[in-house]
Amino acid sequence: MTGRTDTALIIGDMQTGILANYAFSRAPVPPMRSLVHAARAHGILVVFVRTELRASGADVSENNTLFTAFHQAGPLFHEGSGETDIIPQLAPQPEDVVITKRRTSAFAGTELELVLRAHHVESIALTGVATSAMVAGTLYDALDRDYRATVLSDACADAEADVHDFLMARIFPGRGARVMTGESWLSEW
Incomplete structure (x- = not known):
């Protein structure tokens, strides 16, 4: 199959601890499994992003109440x-990339853009949890960096279903992102 070297599938915060503690985060796993398998088969770069803080707290400012709470939890x-x-269920393979982030956006203080540019990526398909956090933060950063962005609605989830729906229906398209299901995205290949 021909590789899609201009495209990357980004999967955010699908971590064992998050899925064990936040029931809403389990819903996107079945579509993500299909997406990851198909992306690899089509030569699309698969990028996993995870949130990880230093146990010492050296990377957590008291000014950031959200990440202070995460660290103290x-x-x-x-x-x-x-x-x-x-x-x-999504186990990264040797050809995949795993990025560690310490803030909401997968771009903030990480090597994500370096990896995407090294692979000549111009389009990203974004998935993960939570829609109102990692997905939104990463999407806004990607659009500001001139990536073509698609959010795969059934491969994202949020603790607040109405917030997820509002972002998918109104906010993300209004910012210039395409929003579609994973199956629709796959059918474009």
Whole structure:
């Protein structure tokens, strides 16, 4: 099959600790499994992004109440805890890339853009949890960096279903992103 070297599938925060502690985060797993399998088969770069904080708290400012709460919640987001590992159902393969982030956006302070540029990626398909956090933050950064962005609605989830629906129906398309199901995205190949 011909490789799609201009495209990357980004999967955010599908970590063992998150899925064990937040029931809403389990819903996107079945479509993600199909997407990851198909992306690899079509030569699309698969990028896993995970949130990981230093156990010492050196990367958490008291000014950032959200990440302070994450850090203080115990090892759920602590580097090396095992809870930040990508879930086994989506196990990264040697050809995949795993990016560690320490903020909401997958671009903030990471090597994601370097990896995407090295692979000549111009289009991303974005998935993950939570829609109102990682997905939204990464999407806005991607659009500001001139990537063509598609959000795969059934491969994202949020603790607040109405917020997920509002972002997918109104906000993301209004920002210039395409929103579609994973199956629709796959059918374009």
